[in-house]
Amino acid sequence: MELITTNSNVHQEYQLSKLDSKMGLAPYIGVISWYKHRIDSHRLKIAIQKILDSVPILGGRLVKKLFSPLKVVCNPQKDGVAFIHIDLNEQEINIDNLLDAKTYIKNEFNIPKKSSDAINKDTPLVYVILNHNQNYYGITLFVNHLIADGGTYFQLLEYLSQAYEDPEYVAKSEPLFTIDFNKIDNFMAASFQKLSWKDKLLSSTSFIVFILRYFLQNKNNWSYIECILTKEKLDLIKRKNQNQPNKEIAYSTNDALFEFLSVVPIKRFIFPCNLRYRNVGIPENYLGNAEALVSDLTKAENNYMFKHTDVRKSINELPRIYSLIPTFNNNYFFHNSWVKLQNYLPGFGGKLILQKVFEFDDIPKKELLSFAVKCSLIYKLTENKYLLIYINLKDAVSQVGKKLTNLGVEEVIIKGLS
Known part of the structure; x- marks a missing residue:
């Protein structure tokens, strides 16, 4: 070295x-x-x-x-x-x-x-x-x-x-x-002051609850999906879900995927929001952590099924911002996408052929897949291929697996949590 x-x-x-x-x-x-x-x-x-x-x-x-x-x-x-x-x-x-x-x-x-x-x-x-x-x-x-x-x-x-x-x-x-770490501290402090006392309590205690739930969770009831989605499949998901009454609402492929993966009722959805692009005073080239976890609730009139309009509203209004994940009960879902962050594929004088999360070959792999947390992650492997990981209770995983198979995804791997 x-x-x-x-x-x-x-x-x-x-x-x-x-x-x-x-x-x-x-x-x-x-x-x-x-x-x-x-x-x-x-x-x-x-x-x-x-x-x-x-x-x-x-x-x-x-x-x-x-x-x-x-x-x-x-x-x-x-x-x-x-x-x-x-x-x-x-x-x-x-x-x-x-x-x-x-x-x-x-x-x-x-x-x-x-x-x-x-x-x-x-x-x-x-x-x-x-x-x-x-x-x-x-x-x-x-x-x-x-x-x-x-x-x-x-x-x-x-x-x-x-x-x-x-x-x-x-x-x-x-x-x-x-490099100005006061910027994020000032923003987070101002956002925290806007929270209700219940949300303040949730934000300050959520990590302890998360750890307790992790150790008490019965992993036998959980499984996960790994599969590769092509750009064509993502576009197909977007087209299938695009029959919306309000054509003026922004609608991204990521919104469509979030909705596609929501197969059972959830009350709380959580996603990381890059504050560099939210017009809140954080520069686009800010060095440091500037991704806040945004949390909001689905609606009873939609039978608590996730709709892409929910996340659009949350992104625009940033209603509840947390520094840690609130998981007091099982009625939540967390979605994380790196795709926008990967807009530039580094070439180093040529063409990238594969980009993947790094893991040492001699250390047990897929630490993410040991956590009993309702979540999904998608990131770009190549210019046209994406890795999707989805973790949930077995019934929900089975339903998502069937949807992916019906979509024509060639290889859908389903395994129990390790």
Whole structure:
């Protein structure tokens, strides 16, 4: 492992936001991007260096002193971004099976499992891994969740690709990020004041309830679906659900999918909302966590079945914002989509052939699939293919599985929770 340090001589400290500080239990964010063209390691390191010089916080270390807030401290010429180069030589790489593609990387580098494990340690916040044989090249970007959400992550991945392709990109694009953690704290504080006392109580205690429910849940009643949806299938879902009376209401493919997956009555729906694009004072290039969980209720007149108009209204009004997931009862559903965040597919001088959530080959996979939480996740694997994961009680999973099969989805994998 090589440490790429900043050329700056200035010692800097950044106090993280309260929202950032709550992400300690989350793992490092990471996807692996596969290519068939050669990725030059020296050129990649130069790109990392340029970004680090522009955004020194990426090379910092997490520091937490007693009775003091969590900070990122940047020591010039000492701390930095970790770069790992793995030459697999003659080892075969097979990524044809998109659902079960390996990463060909084992965790031999002591990369923390949880983001908080990096606090008060000489542990990088950012890792870049290049692994390859003669035919395939994989680039993995790992970022500590205490300084980044999906919005920051995919922006940084785009910057890295652009800087690799164009040596002058960083200089032409500065500032790459806006670093002002007070912005999100001020917004969240103002939003919290608007909540009713019941919602304030729900927001402050929801994580404890979530943990208790997780340990008490009988997983034998739960199962999950994994399948690949093509763009054509997503468009078909949208067309099937588009018979709506009010043509003026915005209607996205994600809205249609959310409605498609709702097969049993639910009272509360939850989804992450990227505040960078909501005109609430958070810049589009904001560095840090700026995704709030928005929660709202379905309507009795719709028999508590989810309608896409419900989420449209919630996005426009942001009625209830939480920093954690409220799950007091089973009558909820959580939907998460990365598709909009993946609008730019990093090419690194060529064409992306696969992008997938990173998992070490020697660590049990699919941690998400061990949680008895009613939820779904969709993200882009290739330009035209998407991975859908759906978790629920067995009856609901069976119904969604039948809908997917009737839609013509070729392979719908249904398994019990591990």
